Amino acid sequence: xxxxxxxxxxxxxxxxxxxxxxxxxxxxxxxxxxxxxxxxxxxxxxxxxxxxxxxxxxxxxxxxxxxxxxxxxxxxxxxxxxxxxxxxxxxxxxxxxxxxxxxxxxxxxxxxxxxxxxxxxxxxxxxxxxxxxxxxxxxxxxxxxxxxxxxxxxxxxxxxxxxxxxxxxxxxxxxxxxxxxxxxxxxxxxxxxxxxxxxxxxxxxxxxxxxxxxxxxxxxxxxxxxxxxxxxxxxxxxxxxxxxxxxxxxxxxxxxxxxxxxxxxxxxxxxxxxxxxxxxxxxxxxxxxxxxxxxxxxxxxxxxxxxxxxxxxxxxxxxxxxxxxxxxxxxxxxxxxx
Amino acid sequence: xxxxxxxxxxxxxxxxxxxxxxxxxxxxxxxxxxxxxxxxxxxxxxxxxxxxxxxxxxxxxxxxxxxxxxxxxxxxxxxxxxxxxxxxxxxxxxxxxxxxxxxxxxxxxxxxxxxxxxxxxxxxxxxxxxxxxxxxxxxxxxxxxxxxxxxxxxxxxxxxxxxxxxxxxxxxxxxxxxxxxxxxxxxxxxxxxxxxxxxxxxxxxxxxxxxxxxxxxxxxxxxxxxxxxxxxxxxxxxxxxxxxxxxxxxxxxxxxxxxxxxxxxxxxxxxxxxxxxxxxxxxxxxxxxxxxxxxxxxxxxxxxxxxxxxxxxxxxxxxxxxxxxxxxxxxxxxxxxx
Numbered sequence: 282x283x284x285x286x287x288x289x290x291x292x293x294x295x296x297x298x299x300x301x302x303x304x305x306x307x308x309x310x311x312x313x314x315x316x317x318x319x320x321x322x323x324x325x326x327x328x329x330x331x332x333x334x335x336x337x338x339x340x341x342x343x344x345x346x347x348x349x350x351x352x353x354x355x356x357x358x359x360x361x362x363x364x365x366x367x368x369x370x371x372x373x374x375x376x377x378x379x380x381x382x383x384x385x386x387x388x389x390x391x392x393x394x395x396x397x398x399x400x401x402x403x404x405x406x407x408x409x410x411x412x413x414x415x416x417x418x419x420x421x422x423x424x425x426x427x428x429x430x431x432x433x434x435x436x437x438x439x440x441x442x443x444x445x446x447x448x449x450x451x452x453x454x455x456x457x458x459x460x461x462x463x464x465x466x467x468x469x470x471x472x473x474x475x476x477x478x479x480x481x482x483x484x485x486x487x488x489x490x491x492x493x494x495x496x497x498x499x500x501x502x503x504x505x506x507x508x509x510x511x512x513x514x515x516x517x518x519x520x521x522x523x524x525x526x527x528x529x530x531x532x533x534x535x536x537x538x539x540x541x542x543x544x545x546x547x548x549x550x551x552x553x554x555x556x557x558x559x560x561x562x563x564x565x566x567x568x569x570x571x572x573x574x575x576x577x578x579x580x581x582x583x584x585x586x587x588x589x590x591x592x593x594x595x596x597x598x599x600x601x602x603x604x605x606x607x608x609x610x611x612x613x614x615x616x617x618x619x
Numbered sequence: 620x621x622x623x624x625x626x627x628x629x630x631x632x633x634x635x636x637x638x639x640x641x642x643x644x645x646x647x648x649x650x651x652x653x654x655x656x657x658x659x660x661x662x663x664x665x666x667x668x669x670x671x672x673x674x675x676x677x678x679x680x681x682x683x684x685x686x687x688x689x690x691x692x693x694x695x696x697x698x699x700x701x702x703x704x705x706x707x708x709x710x711x712x713x714x715x716x717x718x719x720x721x722x723x724x725x726x727x728x729x730x731x732x733x734x735x736x737x738x739x740x741x742x743x744x745x746x747x748x749x750x751x752x753x754x755x756x757x758x759x760x761x762x763x764x765x766x767x768x769x770x771x772x773x774x775x776x777x778x779x780x781x782x783x784x785x786x787x788x789x790x791x792x793x794x795x796x797x798x799x800x801x802x803x804x805x806x807x808x809x810x811x812x813x814x815x816x817x818x819x820x821x822x823x824x825x826x827x828x829x830x831x832x833x834x835x836x837x838x839x840x841x842x843x844x845x846x847x848x849x850x851x852x853x854x855x856x857x858x859x860x861x862x863x864x865x866x867x868x869x870x871x872x873x874x875x876x877x878x879x880x881x882x883x884x885x886x887x888x889x890x891x892x893x894x895x896x897x898x899x900x901x902x903x904x905x906x907x908x909x910x911x912x913x914x915x916x917x918x919x920x921x922x923x924x925x926x927x928x929x930x931x932x933x934x935x936x937x938x939x940x941x942x943x944x945x946x947x948x949x950x951x952x953x954x955x956x957x
Contacts, residue, residue, distance in 0.1 A: 418866050431803070431811035465769070465854040473769040473851045498858035501866035513811045516803040517855055520836035525863040528756050528839035529899065533871060536888065536895030543891035549884025550875055557874030561867065 283315040286601045287380040288594050289371035292322030293349040294387025296584045299323075302386065303330035305590025310340040312591070316598060319380055321346050321367040346370045352583065356390030356429075360398065368392065372399040375576035382577035382597035384568065386585040393429040396571040396578040403606060405613045406573035408433065410441045410512070411580065412448065413569035415522055416561045419503030423449050423458075426512045427519045427569070433511035435479040438462070439486055443612055444572040445507035446489045451603040452596065453566060457490050461505035463514055464494035475511060483509070488612055530558075564589055567596030573609060577601070621653040624939045625718040626932050627709035630660030631687040632725025634922045637661075640724065641668035643928025648678035650929070654936060657718055659684050659705040684708045690921065694728030694767075698736065706730065710737040713914035720915035720935035722906065724923040731767045734909040734916040741944060743951045744911035746771065748779045748850070749918065750786065751907035753860055754899045757841030761787050761796075764850045765857045765907070771849035773817040776800070777824055781950055782910040783845035784827045789941040790934065791904060795828050799843035801852055802832035813849060821847070826950055868896075902927055905934030911947060915939070 290306050292299040299322055306318045317340055320327050324345035331341065348366035350359045363369055368387055372395040374380040383400075385392050393411060402409055410426030425445040426433065442460050449458035462483060464472045469480055471494065483491045495505045497518065510518070537547035568581030568589065577600045581593045600606075628644050630637040637660055644656045655678055658665050662683035669679065686704035688697045701707055706725055710733040712718040721738075723730050731749060740747055748764030763783040764771065780798050787796035800821060802810045807818055809832065821829045833843045835856065848856070875885035906919030906927065915938045919931045938944075 418869070463855065465851055465858075476851075496858050497855040498862040500859065501862040513803055513814075514852065514855055517801065517835040517852055518859060520803075520834050521838065521856060521859050522863055524836040524839040525860055526867055529864055529867050531756070532895050532899050533892065536892040539891045539895065543888045546884040546887025546889075546891075550881045550888065551884075553877045553881035553884075554871065554874040557870050557877065561870050 283602070285315055285317050286382070286598045287317045287319065288597045289319045289321055289374050289380045289383040290590065290594065291367045291371050291383065291385035291387055292320040292327045293346070293367040294385040295581070296386075297586060298386065299326050299330050301585065301587045302590050303327060304334070304587035305585075306341060306594065307331070307334040307336045308587055308591040309594035311336050313595070313598060314340070316340060316594060318342070318594065319344055319371070319374065321371040322349075323347070344370060344374075350388050350391045352388045354388065354391070356388060356394045359388070359391050360394045368395055369399065372396070372578075375400050375578070378576075380576065381601045382579065384579045384581060384590065384593040384597065386581045386583055386590070389580055390429060392578060392580045393571065396574050400574045400576050400578055403573050403575055403609055403613070406444075406609065407440060408437045409571050409573035410444065411569050411571050412445060413519060414453070414563040414566045415500070415519065416563045417501055417503035421453065421563045421566060422500060422503065422505060423453070423507045424515050424518055425507060425509060425572070427515035428512045428571070431511060431513040433475065435475065435482055438475070438479045438509050438511065439482050440573070440613055442483055442486060442489050442491070442507065442509045444609055445509065447605060447608045447612060448570065448572060449506050451605055451608065452599050455506055458506035459492045460489045460507040460509060461492050461495035463508055463510035463518070464496065467494050467496065469493070565592055567593040570596070570600070575606070577605070621940070623653055623655050624720070624936045625655045625657065626935045627657045627659055627712050627718045627721040628928065628932065629705045629709050629721065629723035629725055630658040630665045631684070631705040632723040633919070634724075635924060636724065637664050637668050639923065639925045640928050641665060642672070642925035643923075644679060644932065645669070645672040645674045646925055646929040647932035648674050651933070651936060652678070654678060654932060656680070656932065657682055657709070657712065659709040660687075661685070682708060682712075688726050688729045690726045692726065692729070694726060694732045697726070697729050698732045706733055707737065710734070710916075713738050713916070716914075718914065719939045720917065722917045722919060722928065722931040722935065724919045724921055724928070727918060728767060730916060730918045731909065734912050738912045738914050738916055741911050741913055741947055741951070744782075744947065745778060746775045747909050747911035748782065749907050749909050750783060751857060752791070752901040752904045753838070753857065754901045755839055755841035759791065759901045759904060760838060760841065760843060761791070761845045762853050762856055763845060763847060763910070765853035766850045766909070769849060769851040771813065773813065773820055776813070776817045776847050776849065777820050778911070778951055780821055780824060780827050780829070780845065780847045782947055783847065785943060785946045785950060786908065786910060787844050789943055789946065790937050793844055796844035797830045798827045798845040798847060799830050799833035801846055801848035801856070802834065805832050805834065807831070903930055905931040908934070908938070913944070915943070
């Protein structure tokens, strides 16, 4: 029998909490008997949701927490003062090895702060990057780092490349993932100071398949599998991806609704279009992992539905079963700097 | 009668040179008797193209140039050594006030280098930014800077905000344009070191309508009219815009072609869809200006067609007639730095 994987799920985080969060947890345990979910949150509300479903009772436990961290709260302060919040209680369980991983759709800032200050970094990891998967023409790519710590150093980016490769190979199942550094031109001499300093370090870094620079234009075309960047740039890529896609699809919809003729056409194309656009979506792979922490911390988006939560929990299972953190411990070497 | 505006057009730059370039020049002079175009390039090839059209002969002059700068050439070296190239000859004409502006679809790098080293900066301008217009749900926004000089300083960004405001107000015709700084969160304390240092300077900068930070997600939704950023970030935004849009439209097309039913639907929606997507396009406003140079330098994209070239020439006319460079001279004050 497979080893049990214990996943804390922050039942109070996100726009659809606790309803969708609890539903996602139920879906996950119904799929895999090896999963043990610990729901942190207001007991009464969580139990009321759980009562709606049939599932193996021994696979879901509820840990009552009085407090909730709201999205608008300053993260450092929230994590420090709200010790009884669903997020902080859950992170402490991971810290004390009472759980292997935590999934939350709550405040990004609080998740990043909690991951670093409560769960803590693996020895040797300089900075834990947040690494969401983004859809491409060819499948998905890992965008590492999109976190809260900007102004990174070259050595951080080298570790991002290493951790990103391990994740893509073992969790997403992509053999020998192509690693590229986000840049404004394809040539080695292009870029800002950080990129120029990092490029030679990546070239000589063992254990990764470094293919050079990638321009932002090539990201959606699937030009690389692991896209290394500092968090400010990563954040821009991630958010612009969403912004351009939603604006463009709104434009397409506007076009479809603009005449009787186009409305009839829209009815005919709807199922096929829906199907193709579904393939341009990375949510089946779960949420964004904060890599390099002593347990796995997964941030799923604020409007996460049950399916997103379920997939994030399954992602934690693969992460644990593939021994990702052991692999990170093994491979992260401090690169020589400048 | 309106004052004559003399525009050099690099007849050899871009994928469609000289055919589309010459055609664009003809279209421009046929629209406006105040335009004087100087086509720089291989005389024989340019004259052969001109011979195809009817236009007021006195409005187009051809200046023969032996050399052409290719896209792949290292720009600094190309500008230095190819003195007889269509681009360098044209830039020297602007420098010597034999022309008011130059339009080129050639090598971006060479245009940026030539603009700075040959045409030269207006006294007081620290760095000339390349400022393309990008389409938004509400119209267009100016993305300033997308140029070649990365690792900018706060004082550069303040000047970008000032020049961008002047351009949007007087060339694009947008009253009191909203200026925002590209950031990874909406709050003032968010951002990297550059953004944090620049934010307070923008807040106290007179003559601009500063509205604070903008997240990349809000750019396509039209959250600001002038988006201030350093060139590395600007380049990412510009190229990702193109990349996501082309990938997504390819996905839509793939969906439309996936079944007989959807193919019939596609025929019905095609005209309406084309019309709406046309509104998500900034090319009617011309190319990207390199602002703060002693004449106007306009970079239009490498695959520019006659219409793009024509619009870029018309943009030079507005630029001159609105006295943009006088306004830049008047308003650019050296901001106080921390």
